Amino acid sequence: MVEYELIYTLYIFIGCVIGLVMGALPGLTVTMTIVLVVSLTFGWEMIPALAFIIGAFAGGVMGGSISAIALNIPGTAAAVSTVFDGYPMKMNGEANNALGISLFVSMVGGIFGLIVLGFVGPMLGTIALKFGPQEYFLITMWGITLVAVLSQGKMTKGLIAAFLGVFVGMIGMDPITGLMRFTMGTKVLSGGINYIAAMIGLFGMKEVLVQLKKSKTFKVDENYKIKDLFPKFKLIKTLIPTMTWSAVIGWIIGLLPGTGGDIGSLVAYGATKSIIKNPSKKFGEGAYEGVAAPETANDAAIGGALTTMLTLGIPGDSITAVIIGAFYMHGLLPGPTFMFTEKKYFYYILIFLGIGIIFAYFTGLFGANLMLKVLKFPKWALVPLITLLCIIGSYALNNNMNDVLIMLFFGFLGYIFERCKYPVAPIVLGIILGPMIETNFRQALIGSKSFGGLLISFATRPLALIILALIIGSFVLQFFTFKPKSSEPEEKKAKI
Amino acid sequence: MKRFKILSLILSLILIASFGLTGCTQPAAEAPTPAPVPAPAPAPEPPKLDYPTRPINAVVGFSAGGPTDVIARGIVPILQEIVGQGIAITNTPGAASATAASGVLNTEANGYTLFFGSEIMSVWQTMGTMDLSPIRDFIPIKLVAEATPVLAVPPDSPFESAEEFIQYAIDHPGELTIGTAGPGTVPHISGLLLEQKLGCKFTFVPHQGGGPAVTAVMGGQVDATIEMVQSMVEAHKGGNLKILASFTNDTIPGLDDIVPIGTVYEELSEYIPYGPYFGLFAAKGTPQEIIDYLEEKMNEAMKDPAWDEYCTRIYLTQIDYSDEEAIEYLTNWTSKAAWLLYDMGAAKSSPEDFGIERLK
Known part of the structure; x- marks a missing residue:
């Protein structure tokens, strides 16, 4: 039924390398990588094209975290939460551990997603449809509670930053009425603020400005060999619980049509924070768990997103939307029946993804090694290089100069915030989640016709009720600080 | 030392500002020429067209x-x-x-x-x-x-035909929700056309594009969705939603089981097909x-x-x-x-x- 030709391996490998390189470059998101790859495969047969596309998918997700850790610029939106602890780890001189953990758990997460897709995926696909605006609203609200973590003890300042982010997210076209808001009549703002441009500015460009101020160099003193990038077994063992729940969270959130790896990794990070009471270091200062959670989740999300695509014919996230577009381009209409009548695509995708994830891990090791070498460049070479990457990356997003201006603006804003000891991460959180919260809240409100009806609907929708319970649970957990008697803090079994 | 720091900071600011300015000047330079300028009569002399010479x-x-x-x-x-x-x-x-x-x-x-x-x-x-x-x-x-836009309802919807759906909307104004791809899009306009010509009333739920609107109707988050036929036909065949009618006067080639709404409501026929x-x-x-x-x-x-x-x-x-x-x-x-x-x-x-x- 499924004939595997050796040449497919080559396609996967090439796709993987392209994906990894593009994913590692800030601003070149996985979605864009897939767009590029899809357009390259226009004249191809569907199967080799799929091999190429899936390879790039696996590589791209893996690549995003490399630059997040090494340069403090998340290569993709799904790597935002990797920055929170990954970059501090690098600053503590643990770049090799951070990269090693990130790559390894990514592989584990990806394979987990794949296995779930292969065995129970077809049965679980329909769950995705049960998620309405109420459920999305609750999940995104849960996501925004992360502000508490990201504020690092400066709650007021964190809230100010988050509100700024939510406000920035409102700029542009009103999602419900289509009217322009806060654009001041300019064309620059009419498209809204692209959150990836803002993110590159707030993390990458800000870092450049900070470095200009300091006279010290980036701190990569030691010589790493590639074998240092293999994580130590002991370290991985302590991360197993974190990986377990993060993989499940990532997979489920990837499954939902409205959300992908970016939200998945944020929620996994938040959940890990509320479950683990004494991480290896404080969250936000280089906790291993803080790198492992989002990285597992964003790769597990691949399997989830593909499940929705394969079982329902609807995209699980923006990347699978492009892959569905590729099916269209080959004259195939994806849909629920399509995947039963053309079951071979299902198996091909499974096989390609499996190979792709393993390739991505090993090419990722080389890539990370290379990145560590780049970091040893003298500062006068590195700082302009990062600036250049920020500019190219933000331009490449939408081929639009406006995004570069926005990126620069947020770079300065981030710098000012940092000087005034405000955390910048909540701004990004606000920009990403604000519009989702707003749209889903207003959709839910329109659907239930009155505010009272909306409140009731939270109680009458079973899934909404479950999520609400989980949220309340995670808050309650915050108050009962488990003081573990033994030195094994991870004893607490995840309830998710 | 301190002075150097300040100097280098200022220099980098200027550098970055100049990046920004070059980005600004493009639109700004074009701003004074308002868009509705009639096309200037092209010079007739070039005998051979030198286009396209680059991508x-x-x-x-x-x-x-x-x-x-x-x-x-x-x-x-x-x-x-x-x-x-x-x-x-x-x-x-x-x-x-x-x-x-x-x-x-x-x-x-x-x-x-x-x-x-x-x-x-x-x-x-x-x-x-x-x-x-x-x-x-x-x-x-x-x-x-x-x-071609079509009207679809969730698989477990009580409505089996467009008449039933519209009659219910006439009797219960505003009660039925229709998912659209966003304000001002064809699905929205098509729904408004039904309201204006048939005297019914819906509540429109805008989504971020057609895809989410289709997902919403498959999961029963809305009572109906209007979207283009190609994004719903496979789900229709698979029983994940029911297409009640197409916004056409004739059947769509290859999809004979979808009722053209123009044959049901004569008063619409002059406004459609409208895609x-x-x-x-x-x-x-x-x-x-x-x-x-x-x-x-x-x-x-x-x-x-x-x-x-x-x-x-x-x-x-x-x-x-x-x-x-x-x-x-x-x-x-x-x-x-x-x-x-x-x-x-x-x-x-x-x-x-x-x-x-x-x-x-």
Whole structure:
């Protein structure tokens, strides 16, 4: 039924390398990588094209975290939460551990997603449809509670930053009425603020400005060999619980049509924070768990997103939307029946993804090694290089100069915030989640016709009720600080 | 030392500011020339057209994988073969494709940056998105296809036909929710058409594009969704939703079981078929020879059997309008959409403000 030709391996490998390189470059998101790859495969047969596309998918997700850790610029939106602890780890001189953990758990997460897709995926696909605006609203609200973590003890300042982010997210076209808001009549703002441009500015460009101020160099003193990038077994063992729940969270959130790896990794990070009471270091200062959670989740999300695509014919996230577009381009209409009548695509995708994830891990090791070498460049070479990457990356997003201006603006804003000891991460959180919260809240409100009806609907929708319970649970957990008697803090079994 | 620090900071500021300024100057320089400048009469002397000598850029205002993108990627590669120069498709999403359009207008009108547009262009002005018009600011090179909207309900919906659905909406105004791809889109306009002509009342739930609206109806989050047939037909066949009617007067070829709503409600028949259009546009001011050249090549491209097959497979209706015909088509389309949106209270400003006349 499924004939595997050796040449497919080559396609996967090439796709993987392209994906990894593009994913590692800030601003070149996985979605864009897939767009590029899809357009390259226009004249191809569907199967080799799929091999190429899936390879790039696996590589791209893996690549995003490399630059997040090494340069403090998340290569993709799904790597935002990797920055929170990954970059501090690098600053503590643990770049090799951070990269090693990130790559390894990514592989584990990806394979987990794949296995779930292969065995129970077809049965679980329909769950995705049960998620309405109420459920999305609750999940995104849960996501925004992360502000508490990201504020690092400066709650007021964190809230100010988050509100700024939510406000920035409102700029542009009103999602419900289509009217322009806060654009001041300019064309620059009419498209809204692209959150990836803002993110590159707030993390990458800000870092450049900070470095200009300091006279010290980036701190990569030691010589790493590639074998240092293999994580130590002991370290991985302590991360197993974190990986377990993060993989499940990532997979489920990837499954939902409205959300992908970016939200998945944020929620996994938040959940890990509320479950683990004494991480290896404080969250936000280089906790291993803080790198492992989002990285597992964003790769597990691949399997989830593909499940929705394969079982329902609807995209699980923006990347699978492009892959569905590729099916269209080959004259195939994806849909629920399509995947039963053309079951071979299902198996091909499974096989390609499996190979792709393993390739991505090993090419990722080389890539990370290379990145560590780049970091040893003298500062006068590195700082302009990062600036250049920020500019190219933000331009490449939408081929639009406006995004570069926005990126620069947020770079300065981030710098000012940092000087005034405000955390910048909540701004990004606000920009990403604000519009989702707003749209889903207003959709839910329109659907239930009155505010009272909306409140009731939270109680009458079973899934909404479950999520609400989980949220309340995670808050309650915050108050009962488990003081573990033994030195094994991870004893607490995840309830998710 | 301190002084150096300050100096270097200032220098880098200047550097970055200059980056920013160069980015600004482009639009700013163009600002004083308002868009409605009539195309200057092209100089008649060049005997041989020196175009295209380098790759052309076709801008799509929506993200990859969406309907406009999928259609652009169906025709553009064929055109590219015929022209013999690379034609790249660039996706610049934002503000219902108005961001991409204003980007195209900010480049030199030399035929190297084209716009692959869709029907949403017709409602930019009335919906208050941007003061741009497909006729005033662009030259339609060729309109290539139309899509067909259909009305679908969730699989477990009690409604088995369009009559039942609409009768319920007449008896219970505002109770039924209809998912749309967003304000001012064809699904929204189609729903408003039902309200205006049949006297029913719905509650519209806008989504971020057609995909989420289809998902919403499959999961029963809304009572119905209006979307293009190609994005729902597979789910219909698989029993994940029920298509009640198409917004046409005749059955869609290959989909005989879908009832055309024009046969059920005679009063609608003169307003339909009413689907989104898709086509290739150039900025106003592009030399006429280039327009003619591209039109000729598009004619060839559309004769390619691959395009025909492509359209049949994804249920697109082929159209072939250029020059005067295209202008007339666009004028009609825009007028219908703009006035309907305005009359039903969904538009921000009156179409009259933009010189859009009401159709007789």
